[in-house]
Amino acid sequence: MFRNQYDTDVTTWSPTGRLFQVEYAMEAVKQGSAAIGLRSRSHVVLACVNKAQSELSSHQKKIFKVDDHIGVAIAGLTADGRVLSRYMRSESINHSFTYESPLPVGRLVVHLADKAQVCTQRSWKRPYGVGLLVGGLDESGAHLYYNCPSGSYFEYQAFAIGSRSQAAKTYLERRFESFGDSSREDLIKDAILAVRETLQGETLKSSLCTVSILGVGEPFHFLDQETIQNVIDTFEKVAEEEEGEAGEGEAEGEAAAAAAPAEQGGSGDQDVAPMEM
Amino acid sequence: MTKQHANWSPYDNNGGTCVAIAGSDYCVIAADTRMSTGYSILSRDYSKIHKLADKAVLSSSGFQADVKALQKVLKSRHLIYQHQHNKQMSCPAMAQLLSNTLYFKRFFPYYAFNVLGGLDEEGKGCVFTYDAVGSYEKVGYSAQGSGSTLIMPFLDNQLKSPSPLLLPKQDSITPLSESEAVDLVKTVFASATERDIYTGDKLEIMILKADGIKTEVMELRKD
Numbered sequence: 001m002f003r004n005q006y007d008t009d010v011t012t013w014s015p016t017g018r019l020f021q022v023e024y025a026m027e028a029v030k031q032g033s034a035a036i037g038l039r040s041r042s043h044v045v046l047a048c049v050n051k052a053q054s055e056l057s058s059h060q061k062k063i064f065k066v067d068d069h070i071g072v073a074i075a076g077l078t079a080d081g082r083v084l085s086r087y088m089r090s091e092s093i094n095h096s097f098t099y100e101s102p103l104p105v106g107r108l109v110v111h112l113a114d115k116a117q118v119c120t121q122r123s124w125k126r127p128y129g130v131g132l133l134v135g136g137l138d139e140s141g142a143h144l145y146y147n148c149p150s151g152s153y154f155e156y157q158a159f160a161i162g163s164r165s166q167a168a169k170t171y172l173e174r175r176f177e178s179f180g181d182s183s184r185e186d187l188i189k190d191a192i193l194a195v196r197e198t199l200q201g202e203t204l205k206s207s208l209c210t211v212s213i214l215g216v217g218e219p220f221h222f223l224d225q226e227t228i229q230n231v232i233d234t235f236e237k238v239a240e241e242e243e244g245e246a247g248e249g250e251a252e253g254e255a256a257a258a259a260a261p262a263e264q265g266g267s268g269d270q271d272v273a274p275m276e277m
Numbered sequence: 278m279t280k281q282h283a284n285w286s287p288y289d290n291n292g293g294t295c296v297a298i299a300g301s302d303y304c305v306i307a308a309d310t311r312m313s314t315g316y317s318i319l320s321r322d323y324s325k326i327h328k329l330a331d332k333a334v335l336s337s338s339g340f341q342a343d344v345k346a347l348q349k350v351l352k353s354r355h356l357i358y359q360h361q362h363n364k365q366m367s368c369p370a371m372a373q374l375l376s377n378t379l380y381f382k383r384f385f386p387y388y389a390f391n392v393l394g395g396l397d398e399e400g401k402g403c404v405f406t407y408d409a410v411g412s413y414e415k416v417g418y419s420a421q422g423s424g425s426t427l428i429m430p431f432l433d434n435q436l437k438s439p440s441p442l443l444l445p446k447q448d449s450i451t452p453l454s455e456s457e458a459v460d461l462v463k464t465v466f467a468s469a470t471e472r473d474i475y476t477g478d479k480l481e482i483m484i485l486k487a488d489g490i491k492t493e494v495m496e497l498r499k500d
Contacts, residue, residue: 089356093357096353096356097349097352
């Protein structure tokens with residue numbers, strides 16, 4: 001995308017029918033660190049890569065609880081994401097107050113999308129620079145939606161956003177057909193494996209990712225480091241054993257390098273973000 | 278010409294009595310389960326006790342529609358607090374919130390007579406007693422509602438520290454054990470039920486301790 005004379009205002013169309021400011025906002029989403037969501041019939045898992053500004057700082061919070069039955073993972077301008085999460089929480093609480101029942105996630109994403117659309121049609125505003133993966137439960141089961149800065153939203157079985165998300169998407173595309181009937185544990189494992197894809201060679205440690213889950217009979221909560229490390233250990237160890245045999249799959253090359261450091265990774269990283277829930 | 282007054286009132290009194298007693302590591306909150314209007318009974322099994330947070334339980338008598346509305350507001354505010362602070366509200370914090378919420382409607386009050394019971398930050402029992410517009414005080418025990426005038430003098434007799442002027446300063450917390458406090462509550466309700474027509478049917482007792490909440494139900498006279 002190159003600079004052109006139609007990209008200064010969000011209220012200026014290009015001759016080819018594009019709103020460049022909105023598209024630039026979508027670029028901001030691609031700059032953020034990866035966030036991944038996947039769902040089965042009864043559960044939704046949201047996972048993200050913990051990116052910190054520097055070694056000295058704690059990492060950005062990218063997954064937020066909206067209600068017991070709704071969670072959101074963001075990628076892009078986290079400040080915009082925080083503000084939108086607050087809006088979502090407020091909508092959820094107001095709905096519960098008025099109707100004494102949980103806000104259906106499908107309604108929430110429409111509210112979000114409408115809010116985003118307003119910013120694409122006002123000259124004194126700018127689009128939100130954040131993509132949201134909204135996971136939630138309603139009467140018809142588990143749902144995962146993606147809301148983008150343009151104001152559109154889509155429902156997904158599994159999706160990834162942010163930098164290097166294409167690697168995760170490729171992994172998910174191969175596996176998504178089985179997610180519907182996946183068990184809770186398999187879903188978590190797939191989420192962490194998808195996170196690993198975005199790391200592209202970097203060793204996978206539990207301190208590098210945040211994983212959250214919600215489902216039927218299970219309110220939204222974060223998985224603790226120990227649980228995540230245990231899941232990582234299961235597939236790192238398997239890969240280690242198969243190391244000596246003839247060519248396996250994608251797991252091979254990365255896992256061999258990742259296996260040794262992964263052992264040390266789990267113990268030392270308890271100093272992770274005091275801000276992490 | 279004498280001034281005309283409204284034939285309609287936005288308020289009603291659904292009767293009932295609420296009591297709470299604070300202990301060194303527990304808090305007992307009790308209320309009867311009779312809901313009435315005028316001389317009629319609406320329900321013999323209506324709970325006037327509502328858990329607001331892990332360590333804060335509210336019991337309110339008065340106009341139950343206002344009580345319900347008040348509970349809903351507090352519940353929503355508590356959710357917001359949890360999102361912002363990543364933890365539950367403490368009982369003293371809830372006490373202040375309740376006071377502010379009541380005063381917010383100073384010129385069209387919640388017709389609710391509240392007793393808030395729970396554990397403070399140190400794990401000691403605490404009871405806060407309110408009027409309809411939010412004036413509140415931390416006390417060792419309290420009674421509100423239709424039977425309060427019968428119960429409060431008896432609780433004073435049993436639990437009140439000698440004199441506020443006495444030194445050294447006495448704690449507002451009861452020296453009673455948990456079982457003694459529960460027995461006292463059962464006794465006062467049985468007596469109040471005898472003479473107060475709006476109190477009776479069943480007694481619901483909630484005992485709040487650090488490890489959780491226990492509920493007990495006792496029968497009361499139904500006449």
